[in-house]
Amino acid sequence: MPRLRPRLSRLLAPAMVPLLLAGCGNDNEVGDVSLGLFTTKDIKIESLSDPKIPGVTCHLSNVEADLDLADPSDSSLACRQTGPITPAMLADIDASASGELLYRRSKSVLFKSLKVRRIFDADNQTLLYLIYSTKESSGSFKHALSSVPLWNTQAWQTPAGE
Numbered sequence: 001m002p003r004l005r006p007r008l009s010r011l012l013a014p015a016m017v018p019l020l021l022a023g024c025g026n027d028n029e030v031g032d033v034s035l036g037l038f039t040t041k042d043i044k045i046e047s048l049s050d051p052k053i054p055g056v057t058c059h060l061s062n063v064e065a066d067l068d069l070a071d072p073s074d075s076s077l078a079c080r081q082t083g084p085i086t087p088a089m090l091a092d093i094d095a096s097a098s099g100e101l102l103y104r105r106s107k108s109v110l111f112k113s114l115k116v117r118r119i120f121d122a123d124n125q126t127l128l129y130l131i132y133s134t135k136e137s138s139g140s141f142k143h144a145l146s147s148v149p150l151w152n153t154q155a156w157q158t159p160a161g162e
Helices: 004-021 087-091
Strands: 029-034 041-049 056-065 075-081 100-106 113-121 126-133 143-149
Touching (some): 056 113, 075 126
Antiparallel strands (some): 056 075, 113 126, 126 143
């Protein structure tokens, strides 16, 4: 029987991490909306500046459930041009079809993450920002998309043939 306690504490330790982190603030948090008096779930709103294109700011929202082992997968994303976007900035980004990971946050103790990727649509001169959950929920992977057109920026390139 004495060996049961160390085993039990090793099994329960990972489950306690979200509870310990629940009180930790987020430096990028700009909003916190309670979902009601009798719930521990809140909608958190964060700002995210694109590290390679500082002229773009995204706001993402997602639900945090302080006393659950996993947060819901639902999220939302809105990205806008908030400063200059230059050709030099675009030259430094990953232009592959899968884009570049900009943000990652754990949403459970068992492998669920919330991620944001930047993808460049060169044909349409648009930056795409995709937020998604890495674990299936209710039969689908939750995701949302926002776009920032390069029209009227220094980075705009006139399409060939025009």
